[in-house]
Amino acid sequence: MxxxxxxxxxxxxxxxxxxxxxxxxxxxxVVPLTVVIAGVPGLEGIDVTPADVAKALExxxxxxxxxxxxxxxxxxxxxxxxxxxxxxxxxxxxSARLSGTFxxxxxxxxxxxxxxxxxxxxxxxMGLGFPALAAAAAAADGKPLSEVRDAALAAASRTTAxxxxxxxxxxxxxxxxxxxxxxxxxxxSVKPILRLTDGGIVVSDKVRTASRALARLVDLxxxxxxxxxxxxxxxxxxxxxxxxxxxRSITSRLGNRVRRVYxxxxxxAVAAHAGPGLVCVVVSRL
Numbered sequence: 001m002x003x004x005x006x007x008x009x010x011x012x013x014x015x016x017x018x019x020x021x022x023x024x025x026x027x028x029x030v031v032p033l034t035v036v037i038a039g040v041p042g043l044e045g046i047d048v049t050p051a052d053v054a055k056a057l058e059x060x061x062x063x064x065x066x067x068x069x070x071x072x073x074x075x076x077x078x079x080x081x082x083x084x085x086x087x088x089x090x091x092x093x094x095s096a097r098l099s100g101t102f103x104x105x106x107x108x109x110x111x112x113x114x115x116x117x118x119x120x121x122x123x124x125x126m127g128l129g130f131p132a133l134a135a136a137a138a139a140a141d142g143k144p145l146s147e148v149r150d151a152a153l154a155a156a157s158r159t160t161a162x163x164x165x166x167x168x169x170x171x172x173x174x175x176x177x178x179x180x181x182x183x184x185x186x187x188x189s190v191k192p193i194l195r196l197t198d199g200g201i202v203v204s205d206k207v208r209t210a211s212r213a214l215a216r217l218v219d220l221x222x223x224x225x226x227x228x229x230x231x232x233x234x235x236x237x238x239x240x241x242x243x244x245x246x247x248r249s250i251t252s253r254l255g256n257r258v259r260r261v262y263x264x265x266x267x268x269a270v271a272a273h274a275g276p277g278l279v280c281v282v283v284s285r286l
Contacts, residue, residue, distance in 0.1 A: 006085065006086075006087070006142075007027075007086065007087075007139045007140060007142060008086060008087060008088050008089065008090055008138075008139040008143065008144070008145055008148045009027075009029060009081040009082075009084075009086035009088070009089045009090075009139070010026075010027065010028055010029070010089070010090050010091075010092065010132060010135045010136045010139050010148065011028070011029045011030075011031060011074070011077055011078070011081070011089055011090070011091040011092070011105075012028050012029070012030055012031070012091070012092045012093065012128065012129075012132040013030065013031050013032070013033060013069065013093050013094060013101050013128075014030055014031070014032040014033050014043075014044040014045045014267060014269065015033065015044075015094045015099075015101075015124045015125065015128060015267060015269050015270055016028075016030070016125070016126065016128050016129035016132055017125045017126060017129065017233075017235055017264045017265075017266050017267055017270070018126070018129045018132075018133075018262070018264070019262055019263075019264055022133075022262075026132075026133055026136040026137075027136050027139065027140060028132055028133075028136055029077060029081065030045075031069050031073055031074060031077055031105075032044045032045055032046055032069065033066055033067065033068060033069060033099070033101060033269045034066065034067045034068075034069070035048040035052075035053065035064065035065075035066050035268040035269055035272055036063075036064065036065045036066070036067065037052060037053065037056050037063075037064050038056065038063060038064075039063075041067075042268075044066075044267050044268045044269045045267055045268070048268040049268060050237055050238075050265050050266060050267055050268055050271045051238075052268065053268045053271040053272050054237060054238045054271060054276045057271075057272070057275055057276060058276060064272040065272065066099070066268075066269045066272050066273070067100075068099055068100040068101040068103075068104045069101060069104055069105075070104060071104045071105075071107040071108040072108070073104075073108075074091065074104055074105045074107075074108035074109070075108040075111060078091070078108060078109070078112055078115075078116050079112075082112070082115060087115075087145070088115045088116065088117070088144075088145035088148075089109075089112075089115065089116040089117070090116075090117050090118075090119060090135050090139070090145065090148045090149050090152060091105045091109065091116060091117070091118045091119065092118075092119045092121055092128065092131050092132045092135055092152045093105055093118070093119070093120065093121060093128065094121060094123065094124040094128050095120060095121065095122050095123055095124060095196065095199035095200070096120045096122075096199060097122075097198075097199040097200045098124060098199065098200075098201075099124075099269075102118065102120045105118045106118045115145075117145055117146075117148075117149040119131065119135070119149055119152045119153060119156070120199065121152070121156045121159075122156055122196065122198060122199035123156065123159060123161050123196045123199070123282075124161070124196070124270060125161065125233065125235050125266060125270060125280055125282060126161075126233030126235065126262060126264075126282040126284070127156075127159050127160075127161035127196060127282045129233065129262075129282075130155050130156075130159050130231065130233070130282065130284040131151075131152040131153070131155040131156040131159065132152065133155075134151045134152055134154070134155035135148050135149070135151050135152035135155075137151070138151035155284065158228075158284060158285040158286075159282060159283065159284045159285070160195070160196075160221075160224035160282070160283045161195065161196040161280065161281075161282045162193060162194070162195050162204065162217055162220050162221060162224070162280065162281050162282075162283075163193075163194050163195075163217075163235075163274070163278060163279065163280035163281070164191065164192075164193055164194070164210070164213045164214065164217055164278070164279050164280075165194070165274050165275055165277060165278050166210065166275065166276070166277035166278075167275060167277075168192065190206045190207075190208065191206070191207050191208060191209060191210060191212070191213045192204075192205070192206050193205040193206070193207065193213060193216050193217060193220065195220075204220065205220065210242075210277075214242060214245065214246055214249075214279065215249075217246060217279065217281055218246065218249045218250055218253060218281075221250050221281045221283050222250070222253050222254060224283040224285075225254055225257065225283050225285065226285065228257070228285040228286060229257050229258075229259055229285075229286045230254065230257060230258055230259065230283050230284060230285055230286060231258075231259050231260045231261075231262070231283075231284040231286065232247075232250055232251070232254075232258055232260070232261045232262070232281065232282070232283060232284075233261075233262040233263070233264070233280075233281070233282040233284075234246055234247045234250075234261070234262070234263045234279070234280070234281050234282075235263075235264055235265065235266045235270075235278070235279070235280040235281075235282070236265055236266070236278060236279045236280070237265060237266050237270075237271045237274060237275070237276055237277065237278040238265075238276040238277065239276070239277050239278060239279050240265075242277075242279045243263060243279050244263075246279055246281060247261060247263055250281060259286060266278060266280070
């Protein structure tokens with residue numbers, strides 16, 4: 001295993017929603033997004049919590065938006081890591097179709113003469129977290145820059161993110177889903193199951209009730225696992241019981257093919273666009 005200063009550094013952003021301490025244990029450097037509630041900005045995970053966002057959305061009085069880190073924030077992070085002895089940096093981020101974060105990182109990387117590689121995970125939450133962890137593991141094994149980047153890309157290609165929200169209104173407001181898809185979610189009380197595909201949000205399935213939506217999420221997660229061993233992540237926003245039930249059902253269905261299970265509440269940036277009631281399952285095939 002390479003020493004910390006001798007190995008490739010891995011950077012990600014605050015939408016990985018890794019369990020507490022795991023980012024530090026894995027050697028990841030996290031650059032936070034900004035969440036703005038009623039005109040007051042704060043850094044995700046530092047100044048603004050998921051509870052702050054949920055409260056603002058439920059009150060319907062406070063406008064909630066998000067913004068990417070500035071390219072300068074990435075440039076400062078990269079420079080500090082390189083100055084600290086890292087021979088290169090792999091920077092792994094949430095989908096470029098959902099946020100300008102990837103583009104900001106890419107712009108910053110241009111100033112480092114090929115010493116920084118930026119990866120679009122085409123996902124978020126642990127759909128981003130699993131590729132970031134894969135890159136960190138490759139870096140810890142002393143792999144060169146290109147192989148650390150490729151480890152992140154390979155993990156992203158083996159990862160499926162599925163989710164359910166009580167309403168598509170927050171995704172529509174933030175421009176993360178089209179008006180036609182949002183209308184589907186209100187017509188005839190249809191409850192869409194959503195999937196991240198090629199970095200964008202698409203409707204994967206439609207059911208009539210929240211309970212059926214959770215059951216369908218389990219079926220789709222099992223389908224995504226196929227015959228592989230898997231790591232599973234379950235996320236939620238103000239929906240602990242739903243998330244726990246989802247986790248129990250998936251692990252029961254997959255049995256000893258589940259290697260690790262991660263369960264966390266989503267952070268403020270995703271909360272702002274998904275709204276209370278969100279449950280998500282991420283399947284990473286090993």
